[in-house]
Amino acid sequence: MGDEARLTRVVRRLFGRHLMDMAILVLLPLVLSGLRDREHVLGDPDIWWHLANARILCESHHFIHIEPYSFSVAGQRWVDPEWLSELPFWFTFKAFGLVGIYLVAWLGVCANVLFVYWRSYLGMRHAGVALWMSALGFVLMWVNANARTILFAYLIMSVELAILEAAERGHPQKLWLLPPLFCVWINLHGSWLIGVGLFVLYIVCGLFRVSVGIFQQEKFSSEPRNRLLVTLVASLALLFVNPYGWRLVWNPLDMAFNQSLNIANVLEWQPLNLSWNVGKAAVIVISLTIFANVIHSRKWKIYEFAFIFFAWYAAFDHARFTFLAAVVIIPMLAADMKRSFFPISNPKTIPLMNGLVAAGVIGVIVWYFPTNSLLQKGLTEGFPLQTIASVQPSWRTLNEEHIGGMMDFNFKSTFIDTRWDTFEHHGVFNDYLDIFRLRNALPLLDKYQIDHALLKKDEPLSYVLERTPGWSVVRTEGEGQDQYELFANSREAGKR
Numbered sequence: 001m002g003d004e005a006r007l008t009r010v011v012r013r014l015f016g017r018h019l020m021d022m023a024i025l026v027l028l029p030l031v032l033s034g035l036r037d038r039e040h041v042l043g044d045p046d047i048w049w050h051l052a053n054a055r056i057l058c059e060s061h062h063f064i065h066i067e068p069y070s071f072s073v074a075g076q077r078w079v080d081p082e083w084l085s086e087l088p089f090w091f092t093f094k095a096f097g098l099v100g101i102y103l104v105a106w107l108g109v110c111a112n113v114l115f116v117y118w119r120s121y122l123g124m125r126h127a128g129v130a131l132w133m134s135a136l137g138f139v140l141m142w143v144n145a146n147a148r149t150i151l152f153a154y155l156i157m158s159v160e161l162a163i164l165e166a167a168e169r170g171h172p173q174k175l176w177l178l179p180p181l182f183c184v185w186i187n188l189h190g191s192w193l194i195g196v197g198l199f200v201l202y203i204v205c206g207l208f209r210v211s212v213g214i215f216q217q218e219k220f221s222s223e224p225r226n227r228l229l230v231t232l233v234a235s236l237a238l239l240f241v242n243p244y245g246w247r248l249v250w251n252p253l254d255m256a257f258n259q260s261l262n263i264a265n266v267l268e269w270q271p272l273n274l275s276w277n278v279g280k281a282a283v284i285v286i287s288l289t290i291f292a293n294v295i296h297s298r299k300w301k302i303y304e305f306a307f308i309f310f311a312w313y314a315a316f317d318h319a320r321f322t323f324l325a326a327v328v329i330i331p332m333l334a335a336d337m338k339r340s341f342f343p344i345s346n347p348k349t350i351p352l353m354n355g356l357v358a359a360g361v362i363g364v365i366v367w368y369f370p371t372n373s374l375l376q377k378g379l380t381e382g383f384p385l386q387t388i389a390s391v392q393p394s395w396r397t398l399n400e401e402h403i404g405g406m407m408d409f410n411f412k413s414t415f416i417d418t419r420w421d422t423f424e425h426h427g428v429f430n431d432y433l434d435i436f437r438l439r440n441a442l443p444l445l446d447k448y449q450i451d452h453a454l455l456k457k458d459e460p461l462s463y464v465l466e467r468t469p470g471w472s473v474v475r476t477e478g479e480g481q482d483q484y485e486l487f488a489n490s491r492e493a494g495k496r
Helices: 002-014 017-032 046-060 083-096 098-124 127-144 150-168 172-188 192-205 222-238 246-258 260-265 277-295 302-317 319-341 351-368 372-382 385-390 401-409 420-425 428-436 441-447 460-466 490-495
Strands: 210-212 215-217 397-399 452-456 471-477 484-489
Touching: 017 098, 017 127, 017 351, 046 083, 046 401, 083 098, 083 150, 083 172, 098 127, 098 150, 098 319, 098 372, 127 150, 127 277, 127 319, 150 172, 150 192, 150 319, 172 192, 172 222, 172 246, 192 222, 192 246, 192 302, 215 302, 246 420, 260 420, 260 428, 277 302, 277 319, 302 319, 385 401, 385 471, 385 484, 397 401, 420 428, 428 441, 428 460, 441 460, 452 460, 460 471, 460 484
Parallel strands: 397 452
Antiparallel strands: 210 215, 452 484, 471 484
């Protein structure tokens, strides 16, 4: 009888409510996010130079220190700030081809959603609320729900917040996990700076006792305050454990202070548009937060309010940070929703139903998951692969930034790609914008000795080159909006 009871408990635990919830949540990225467009999911231009970077590291066993791809900034110093997060994409690509890239992207999004779900559940012990709030948070993640290295960074950020939440629940010893966490984070992505900012904000808010209206917070006593300060100093020190030293530490600060063209001209750095799905989800999350606290208000700690304010300010100022808002805010919103609308948690569940849902999800994933041929088809439609293959090493080819990463990956010398930092620092990005906006375009082509140009047919520059003496179309590839033309400049080629 005892053995049967233990077996029953094991079955109930394995096939509990969390199994069904997690199955639903891992299905969402596959069918609802940017990953749903399986034919074109690999169209993100960044992933290809990320793969090229990882290839250099794995084959040469040396970190990149000098610009490896573009003739326009050849020989200039460059650091690879995301070298560690590039490796999973490269290893799976080598093992499984294009499916490997898709697999890492899907698992990265799933891991972020599930971690938010786990943190939400721990905060208020209501699986149903955790499920629905995590699903809503997933919509906020759409902006980066693709083959992006930042997925690893947000997962690390969620771990940081989980550690701070554990300290709030009475487990301060877990704070010692933060220094090694930041040591890993700086090698993954430049967003470690946001993590440091949140940690500093947490410490500063705890240096004061506040008891005003809805705000109620006790001041840190000397022991926890000193523990936090030592942990912060250790975390900052371990940031320098990276292959580039202070240059990697400076990298995100350089982005903030010295890359205004990057921030002004890249879509995801623009303010949040409320007509987008993520914009609508942001409005819903804010409305639910206000409504839940009107129905049943609570006492807020200063750091909670500061975190929420920072996350929403960042998201509305730069649309890409709606993902940040999901990681920071959703667990707190789940606790508010549970307190105001679902005060009683019903732990009852049907193991058989949970198992059937999980089995059904596995079936959908197997059926829906793309093949290499399907992904290759989308890649062929999105990039002029044959034309890129025809580019010769001696050419100085002007290319659109969107295909620069693919040219990097295919060992073709580029004018520019989406690693904006180095191009902005040396004036190339500004010249690129002027060329494509037809501001002194032809003299700038002469400045860089451009002898070929690979452009979309609907670009104004294509229209100009078609009617400029010495320039002619030598190859066309693609259809409709994805049609590319390869131009050759006979006069420039004749000089060499």
